[in-house]
Amino acid sequence: MSLTVNDFVKKYGDKAAVDHLSFQMKNSGVFGLIGTNGAGKTTTIRMMLGLLSADQGEAAWNGKRITRESLNFGYMPEERGIYMKTRVAEQLEYFAMLRGMKRNDAKKSVAKWMERLGVSEYRNMAAEKLSKGNQQKVQLIAAVVNDPELIVLDEPFSGLDPVNTELLRDVIDEMVKNGKFVVLSSHQMPVVEDYCEEIVLLHKGRALLSGSLRDIKRGYGHTNLIVSCEKDVSEIADEAGLIRIGARANETEYKITGDKMAQSFLSAMISKGVYPIKYEIREPSLHQIFVEKAGEDA
Amino acid sequence: MNQIFTVFRFTYLDAVRKKAYRISTIIIMLLILILCLIPKVVGMFSGSDTAGTESEITYSGSLYLSDKNNLIPGGEQALAALGYQILEANENTELSDNELLVEVEKGEGAPIVHIMTSNFMSAPDDGPIVNALTTAWRFSLVGSSLTPEEFALSQSELGVIHEISGGMNLTGYSLGLVFTMLMFFAVYYYGLSVANSVAMEKTSRVMETLIISAKPKHILIGKCIAMGAAGLTQLIIIFLFGYAAYSSLVPHGSMLFGIELSFDGLTFTNTVILILYFLLGYSLYALVNAVCGASVSRIEDVSSALMPVSLISLASFYVGYFTAILGNATPAIEIIAKYVPFASPFGMPFRILNGSVTMSEIATSLGLLLVSIILLSVFCARLYAASVMFYGKRLKIRDMIRLKP
Numbered sequence: 001m002s003l004t005v006n007d008f009v010k011k012y013g014d015k016a017a018v019d020h021l022s023f024q025m026k027n028s029g030v031f032g033l034i035g036t037n038g039a040g041k042t043t044t045i046r047m048m049l050g051l052l053s054a055d056q057g058e059a060a061w062n063g064k065r066i067t068r069e070s071l072n073f074g075y076m077p078e079e080r081g082i083y084m085k086t087r088v089a090e091q092l093e094y095f096a097m098l099r100g101m102k103r104n105d106a107k108k109s110v111a112k113w114m115e116r117l118g119v120s121e122y123r124n125m126a127a128e129k130l131s132k133g134n135q136q137k138v139q140l141i142a143a144v145v146n147d148p149e150l151i152v153l154d155e156p157f158s159g160l161d162p163v164n165t166e167l168l169r170d171v172i173d174e175m176v177k178n179g180k181f182v183v184l185s186s187h188q189m190p191v192v193e194d195y196c197e198e199i200v201l202l203h204k205g206r207a208l209l210s211g212s213l214r215d216i217k218r219g220y221g222h223t224n225l226i227v228s229c230e231k232d233v234s235e236i237a238d239e240a241g242l243i244r245i246g247a248r249a250n251e252t253e254y255k256i257t258g259d260k261m262a263q264s265f266l267s268a269m270i271s272k273g274v275y276p277i278k279y280e281i282r283e284p285s286l287h288q289i290f291v292e293k294a295g296e297d298a
Numbered sequence: 299m300n301q302i303f304t305v306f307r308f309t310y311l312d313a314v315r316k317k318a319y320r321i322s323t324i325i326i327m328l329l330i331l332i333l334c335l336i337p338k339v340v341g342m343f344s345g346s347d348t349a350g351t352e353s354e355i356t357y358s359g360s361l362y363l364s365d366k367n368n369l370i371p372g373g374e375q376a377l378a379a380l381g382y383q384i385l386e387a388n389e390n391t392e393l394s395d396n397e398l399l400v401e402v403e404k405g406e407g408a409p410i411v412h413i414m415t416s417n418f419m420s421a422p423d424d425g426p427i428v429n430a431l432t433t434a435w436r437f438s439l440v441g442s443s444l445t446p447e448e449f450a451l452s453q454s455e456l457g458v459i460h461e462i463s464g465g466m467n468l469t470g471y472s473l474g475l476v477f478t479m480l481m482f483f484a485v486y487y488y489g490l491s492v493a494n495s496v497a498m499e500k501t502s503r504v505m506e507t508l509i510i511s512a513k514p515k516h517i518l519i520g521k522c523i524a525m526g527a528a529g530l531t532q533l534i535i536i537f538l539f540g541y542a543a544y545s546s547l548v549p550h551g552s553m554l555f556g557i558e559l560s561f562d563g564l565t566f567t568n569t570v571i572l573i574l575y576f577l578l579g580y581s582l583y584a585l586v587n588a589v590c591g592a593s594v595s596r597i598e599d600v601s602s603a604l605m606p607v608s609l610i611s612l613a614s615f616y617v618g619y620f621t622a623i624l625g626n627a628t629p630a631i632e633i634i635a636k637y638v639p640f641a642s643p644f645g646m647p648f649r650i651l652n653g654s655v656t657m658s659e660i661a662t663s664l665g666l667l668l669v670s671i672i673l674l675s676v677f678c679a680r681l682y683a684a685s686v687m688f689y690g691k692r693l694k695i696r697d698m699i700r701l702k703p
């Protein structure tokens with residue numbers, strides 16, 4: 001099974017919302033569609049699922065154009081859309097039946113997912129009476145209730161508290177374990193870094209980067225050093241030629257040219273009797289890659 | 299087909315469970331109950347038998363006559379023949395409700411008659427009084443050999459029976475007007491609820507969840523049928539209640555404002571035809587309203603998006619209404635009221651209830667309506683599909699045509 005997006009173009013007037021975008025998802029797992037607000041993520045998803053007509057290009061599942069009829073897919077839109085005045089279970093059963101499930105199967109599936117996400121007690125309550133987080137869970141159930149092969153989640157973590165974030169993480173893991181293809185769209189880079197094996201990084205409708213996240217990062221090499229010490233090491237760092245790029249409560253992040261520079265800095269610290277509590281050489285974060293790439297593009 | 303039925307079932311149940319739907323049904327039923335009780339209440343206050351037969355308009359008050367110079371000999375008998383109790387007026391006469399003072403004084407030619415009442419509310423129709431006194435005066439001028447009894451008899455009015463050779467009578471006329479208005483309100487408001495429902499789904503973003511599951515045209519058709527069925531259910535409940543209330547509370551032959559309260563014109567065939575006009579008229583407006591609802595991204599814009607349709611429906615209603623009340627429409631207006639699809643649901647009920655259209659005219663009118671709905675549904679489904687996922691400024695018709703579904 002594979003998801004292929006081939007040369008998508010969508011223009012509004014002279015402005016290209018999506019500009020010759022192509023990517024492929026060959027294996028089950030989580031695929032990240034990342035970019036800033038207005039990068040073209042939602043437009044891409046809508047074209048991919050056939051909700052919006054593309055000016056050019058097409059999306060295919062196993063080589064066949066994606067339509068409601070050709071693929072059982074689920075979609076959780078960025079802006080939550082549920083019937084506020086209608087009872088939760090009733091509307092979820094409605095969505096399930098619209099996707100071809102029989103009434104009894106729909107009821108069972110809704111009950112199972114409500115139990116799984118801890119919202120069973122609200123089944124006969126109007127959606128407007130639920131908290132924002134619980135409404136989001138209802139929206140998630142609407143996306144997965146028909147056991148789809150491809151699940152598209154647009155900004156699924158926005159507005160969730162840490163407990164519910166963990167719950168959603170478990171659900172995504174479970175879906176991946178069950179061989180599902182999950183496309184996760186987000187502008188929160190750390191979230192994508194945690195979840196996605198493959199990504200496409202969008203900026204102004206164009207793909208700045210795409211492929212395996214590990215390979216992309218590996219391509220940049222070891223460029224960052226994170227150090228946490230009890231003493232101030234800024235002078236030693238300056239002497240070693242490190243550039244400070246960030247500081248958090250107990251640690252400082254430096255830009256390095258490679259492992260050698262990190263090694264000489266460590267030697268200098270030890271020679272001066274300073275022993276780091278934390279010393280981590282790593283690749284740049286997705287956020288840093290994005291800022292750099294977007295800067296180049298601008 | 300399954301999707302249409304699923305959308306229908308959900309939308310129908312959602313509509314009939316709404317508080318507004320239930321409350322409006324109860325309020326209309328209460329109004330019908332009050333209307334049906336009016337003849338009884340009127341009967342109680344007028345002191346007539348509550349079994350209510352025909353009501354007669356009689357003036358039961360007294361009449362003070364002052365004709366000091368006997369300018370109209372026989373005037374007293376003439377007025378007595380009208381049913382008045384004749385009293386003699388003097389200078390201290392004070393009038394209370396239901397009392398009249400008729401004073402005759404000399405004029406340049408004919409005498410002048412003053413008719414006085416205590417207030418304008420108790421003024422009777424003075425036509426019969428003037429006619430009776432005029433006749434008496436003329437009679438006195440030419441002289442007569444009649445006895446006073448013969449003279450009194452001569453003042454009696456001839457019995458007149460009005461008969462109408464066509465189907466239209468006052469009851470049918472009134473019923474026709476009531477149904478014209480009912481049809482307009484039903485078609486307009488149930489159609490309006492379709493626009494609001496579509497706009498709500500679009501603006502609340504439920505549409506995105508819906509549209510990945512079902513084809514837009516299936517959603518549109520299911521929704522329109524469901525809202526129409528909810529409207530028809532409400533109308534049937536109201537009519538059944540109205541019929542029960544009318545049968546049990548309104549005595550046969552009761553009249554209100556001189557109009558017989560009768561639904562004799564509402565035969566089974568007429569009822570079926572009226573229901574067809576409601577369903578087809580509603581469908582026509584619902585389709586257009588659904589497109590208007592889909593053209594907006596903010597619920598506040600629904601009214602302005604509906605403005606053109608509202609104007610068409612109002613103009614169509616007035617064509618039906620005025621050709622009904624005036625009764626002598628020009629042939630062109632008559633054709634519009636009978637056959638133009640947007641107007642015929644409002645123009646035909648009056649004509650059907652008054653028997654002023656033939657079955658072939660009804661069949662042609664319904665056929666045109668049906669064909670229009672089929673053609674319009676193809677066009678509206680395309681516009682609906684193209685616009686439901688478009689967010690931003692309110693779409694105009696030419697924008698919608700340009701958008702790809």
